[in-house]
Amino acid sequence: MVGLSAQQVLQKRMDTTANNLANMTTAGFKVEHLVTRDLTEKPATASDSPNEISFADAWMLQRDFSTGPIEQTGNPLDFAIEGEGFFAVQTAAGQAYTRDGRFTLNQQGQVVTRNGDLVMGEGGPVTLNATGGPISVSREGSISQDGQIAGTLRVSNFQTPAALEKAGNNLWLATDEQPAPATDARVVSGFVEGANVNAVKELTDMIEISRAYTSVAKMIQQSDELRGSSIEKLARVR
Amino acid sequence: MRALNTAATGMQAQQLNVEVIANNIANMNTTGFKRQRAEFQDLLYQNVERMGVTSSDAGTIVPTGVQVGVGVKAGSVYRVTEQGGMTQTSNPYDVGISGEGYFIVQLPDGRDAYTRAGNFALSPDGQLVTEDGFTVAPGISVPLDAVGVSINRQGVVQAIMADGSDPQDVGALELARFVNPAGLEAIGDNAFLETPASGAANRGQPAAVGFGYLQQGFLETSNVNAVTEISSLITAQRAYEMNSKVITTTDEMLRATSNLR
Numbered sequence A: 001m002v003g004l005s006a007q008q009v010l011q012k013r014m015d016t017t018a019n020n021l022a023n024m025t026t027a028g029f030k031v032e033h034l035v036t037r038d039l040t041e042k043p044a045t046a047s048d049s050p051n052e053i054s055f056a057d058a059w060m061l062q063r064d065f066s067t068g069p070i071e072q073t074g075n076p077l078d079f080a081i082e083g084e085g086f087f088a089v090q091t092a093a094g095q096a097y098t099r100d101g102r103f104t105l106n107q108q109g110q111v112v113t114r115n116g117d118l119v120m121g122e123g124g125p126v127t128l129n130a131t132g133g134p135i136s137v138s139r140e141g142s143i144s145q146d147g148q149i150a151g152t153l154r155v156s157n158f159q160t161p162a163a164l165e166k167a168g169n170n171l172w173l174a175t176d177e178q179p180a181p182a183t184d185a186r187v188v189s190g191f192v193e194g195a196n197v198n199a200v201k202e203l204t205d206m207i208e209i210s211r212a213y214t215s216v217a218k219m220i221q222q223s224d225e226l227r228g229s230s231i232e233k234l235a236r237v238r
Numbered sequence B: 001m002r003a004l005n006t007a008a009t010g011m012q013a014q015q016l017n018v019e020v021i022a023n024n025i026a027n028m029n030t031t032g033f034k035r036q037r038a039e040f041q042d043l044l045y046q047n048v049e050r051m052g053v054t055s056s057d058a059g060t061i062v063p064t065g066v067q068v069g070v071g072v073k074a075g076s077v078y079r080v081t082e083q084g085g086m087t088q089t090s091n092p093y094d095v096g097i098s099g100e101g102y103f104i105v106q107l108p109d110g111r112d113a114y115t116r117a118g119n120f121a122l123s124p125d126g127q128l129v130t131e132d133g134f135t136v137a138p139g140i141s142v143p144l145d146a147v148g149v150s151i152n153r154q155g156v157v158q159a160i161m162a163d164g165s166d167p168q169d170v171g172a173l174e175l176a177r178f179v180n181p182a183g184l185e186a187i188g189d190n191a192f193l194e195t196p197a198s199g200a201a202n203r204g205q206p207a208a209v210g211f212g213y214l215q216q217g218f219l220e221t222s223n224v225n226a227v228t229e230i231s232s233l234i235t236a237q238r239a240y241e242m243n244s245k246v247i248t249t250t251d252e253m254l255r256a257t258s259n260l261r
Helices: A002-022 A199-237 B002-026 B226-258
Strands: A032-041 A053-063 A070-072 A078-083 A086-091 A094-098 A118-121 A135-137 A142-145 A148-152 A155-157 A165-168 A171-173 A185-189 A191-193 B036-042 B045-049 B066-069 B072-079 B086-088 B095-098 B102-106 B112-115 B146-151 B156-161 B168-172 B175-177 B185-188 B191-193 B202-204 B213-216 B218-220
Touching: A002 A032, A002 A053, A002 A199, A002 B002, A002 B066, A002 B226, A053 B045, A053 B066, A078 A086, A086 A171, A135 A185, A155 A185, A165 B036, A165 B045, A165 B066, A199 B226, B002 B036, B002 B072, B002 B226, B095 B102, B146 B213
Parallel strands: A078 A191, B095 B218
Antiparallel strands: A032 A053, A070 A191, A078 A185, A086 A094, A086 A118, A086 A155, A094 A171, A135 A142, A142 A148, A165 A171, B036 B072, B045 B066, B086 B218, B095 B213, B102 B112, B102 B175, B112 B191, B146 B156, B156 B168, B175 B202, B185 B191
16 A cells, blocks of 8 residues: 555656656746655554554645746747746736746737736736837836837736646646735846756656656565465465 | 656647747748747646645645646747848849838738738739739839839839939838737738738838838848757757657556556
């Protein structure tokens, strides 16, 4: 049973690693690793087994929020955040947050994400004049066009960003904590933040998981053989 | 195990990435070509253990929970409408746009198409047409006895006459702008159609506010950068390999399970 619990956890670790590697080229993706813990079970009576049994259990995710590589794209509506913080996005399901700053304009000239969700500025969506001149963006996230500030991108931060819930489409949802304006964030235009996945770390993790899995399988097999041979011996004694 | 499918989505994504890069490299010398970029998004997450649930009787809560992602998907293939370089051709009917805007071309079926490729020519009856013979809007005909044309920055076309008289105004080229040029639909032959995503065309005179100006005798080259494309190709190939490694490793784990008995 202990072996089985270990295998289940190893499978989940493998799933997480596979997801990290699959998202190696996803903008703003944050790598995560499964943290396991012991679940100690006391035997019913001391005579059953002298030792405590501990099961492995998937406990929580360790999320790495370090900034990914920032790549130049040449598109003025691509934004990256240097430092901590998230862009605020208004989706049909409510407020969401993202580190993926690849925005575009919709028909009304509003700044939207690639999925068409409105990107929130300080005080509502940011609307640009489609027929106006080129835009420029300050480090604080204010977008100006033709010498006038059209809006300022809202950058929010959380005390424990690891507690955010991933919702897919590069979006995060707030859980218990309410967002606060980010203090240590600079917005750069014309750049996109890549995933902070370290391929070497993930591949070595994967090898380790696979080896551990195989050896647990061997252990299960051996304990099965042990049980089988002891039953055989007991039968012979009779 | 989810890892098998997750890695498969990763391989599909990288395959798309390589296809897009291949098209960019193939069009490196296409006039007015705008490079594309495959963009990815993470897929849904499965909550194994929800964040914020109580983890003990004392009221401590799980800070981050356990969410297992199921892979990646192609979010969009985005066209980067950055300005390409200008090369001098000295052909009087070659026109490059420096800045925003598209030439408007009338397709045979009556629709308008939009293009950055300004390699025009004259039809047998003196009409200014594209390489494929489609009329360039708003329709400019050069007199048959003209010896040359001059196109200025504002798009005004003048015919230079053989008898040395003053050049004649024969029309002006128009440009179209879009709210979201990345939302245009490419139909091949360097041409695009407007879509609900791009917004309606906003027509105007070249060199007006927000519009680019024209340069006669120049063509806009593609904005593909070979070095960037090759390095993206290497990254994509490696990512593809790593995802296939995940599949073989998962397979080994599954084999270990099936060998139990």
